[in-house]
Amino acid sequence: MYEKDFPRVLNQKIDYFFIYGSCELSLFLRLEQLKKKFSCEQKLFLSQSDYSLNTAYDFLSQNSIFSNSKLLIIESTKALSSKDLKALISLCDDEKKLIFCLRNIKAQADIEKVFNGYFLRVFDKKNTNERMNILNDFCAFYNIKASYEALLFLERNYEFDIFKAGCELLKYKNLSLNINDLKEQVSEDDFINFDDFFFAFIFNDEVNNLIYSIVNSEDSIALLNKLYSQFLRLFSIIAYVKENANIDFKVCLGYTPPIDVCKKLEQAARIIDYKTKDILLLLQECELDLKRHSSDYSQQKMISQLIKLHFLIKN
Structure with missing residues (x-):
């Protein structure tokens, strides 16, 4: 299926979908449209580094006390095996949905066949x-x-x-x-204070504008280092509270921030608790990718990874 045919998919009853290609904006937009169409209560995003069949299968197969509908999103630069995809598709129904997003320009006829025609291939926009x-x-x-x-x-x-x-x-x-x-x-300067950005990134639901502004105003590697520093500070708070049942910022961080900052740090730590491993893996994957590619690629990569990181934190 090509993009000109995609609108009719949004009006069909479907339980799974495969999208792949090389146009980043098309992948982003079509993925957002599919997420809105499925509108599930519980979502799980698995990147290439954290995907396993057991994790994906368990999410779709197990009943949840928190929600009835589930959406599994798998995003990768490498194709999954047909066997894995068939197993996951077999679980899909009115309440369980699957989206596989593959950032790969090669034709994927075998995967297209597994998805029974429910796929979209996007190409770079050349004119x-x-x-x-x-x-x-x-x-x-x-x-x-x-x-x-x-x-x-x-x-x-x-x-x-x-x-x-x-x-x-x-x-x-x-x-x-x-x-x-x-x-x-x-033409305006899109500079944004990093601390303001970080707390807004953790607490707010809509941060795409902030992401674009911070990426435009910061060197990508420098921005990544700041993110590491902030998340490690939150991880320290999480570990201290789990061991001591309360928080002493002077002992935990070596200094005591202002009261309003302390409150924000405690709240942010609670939000990212149990997601620390996934956050670190995503940041490490981003760092490795940035160092492998040219600087022309870095802003696009940072925007994409920050959107994924925010999705991880808020779901």
């Missing part, structure tokens, strides 16, 4: 018409009323990198914009 089509789809999904001239300006401003153009558009969810507003906005 203005294709790029404008995906940006229009993006605007429709996020209820952005953008003029053609504004989208064209956005495409040119980011040198035809539609993933960056899409991230910029996230600032205008449920809003209207014209070319003059956009020119003024993209």
